[in-house]
Amino acid sequence: MSEKGNKMSVLYGSQTGNAEMLAYDVEAIASDDFDVQVAGLDEISLEDIMASDYVIICCSTWGDGEQPDNAQDMFDEASDSDDDAFSGTQFAILALGDTAFDLFCESGKEWDELLEGKGGSRINERIECDVDYEDEAEEWIEETVDLMKAHLA
Numbered sequence: 001m002s003e004k005g006n007k008m009s010v011l012y013g014s015q016t017g018n019a020e021m022l023a024y025d026v027e028a029i030a031s032d033d034f035d036v037q038v039a040g041l042d043e044i045s046l047e048d049i050m051a052s053d054y055v056i057i058c059c060s061t062w063g064d065g066e067q068p069d070n071a072q073d074m075f076d077e078a079s080d081s082d083d084d085a086f087s088g089t090q091f092a093i094l095a096l097g098d099t100a101f102d103l104f105c106e107s108g109k110e111w112d113e114l115l116e117g118k119g120g121s122r123i124n125e126r127i128e129c130d131v132d133y134e135d136e137a138e139e140w141i142e143e144t145v146d147l148m149k150a151h152l153a
């Protein structure tokens with residue numbers, strides 16, 4: 001019998017709380033089936049992220065296509081990590097942004113590319129949310145947790 005771990009890290013890069021709130025929405029939906037921890041990207045070690053079986057990153061974009069303040073250091077650290085740092089991790093990215101900006105959802109795109117480039121398995125396509133994001137974000141969260149549950153089974 002396979003012994004799959006169910007450790008899920010739901011991480012947020014957030015400046016004004018939108019992505020953070022969505023991370024807690026993920027926890028509410030996933031906590032029956034997964035051992036969930038929610039953390040800001042500046043509140044967790046890279047080792048802890050790498051040890052997670054499932055990772056969902058909810059990340060907004062700031063400035064001109066930049067990472068939120070609480071995400072930049074971890075993004076730099078993860079970029080410098082080993083090529084297979086996220087092998088064994090099933091991940092999905094929820095990107096928040098605003099189509100009024102040229103670099104729409106750039107930070108989320110960067111995380112998506114980074115985790116895949118370091119060996120992670122993308123379990124659901126990245127969602128890129130505009131300002132009116134609540135309904136589609138909730139739908140994506142439910143779909144993503146269902147895909148992770150199916151993987152766990």
Ligand SMILES: Cc1cc2nc3c(=O)[nH]c(=O)nc-3n(C[C@H](O)[C@H](O)[C@H](O)COP(=O)(O)O)c2cc1C
Nearest residue numbers: 014015016017018019060061065097098101104105
């Ligand atoms: C000063 C400022 C700069 C922003 N820059 C971008 C950007 O470059 N690209 C983008 O897609 N969204 C941009 N946004 C939109 C935010 O990503 C969006 O409002 C998001 O919902 C904020 O989520 P948060 O509260 O989790 O940080 C910007 C918003 C502000 C106020």
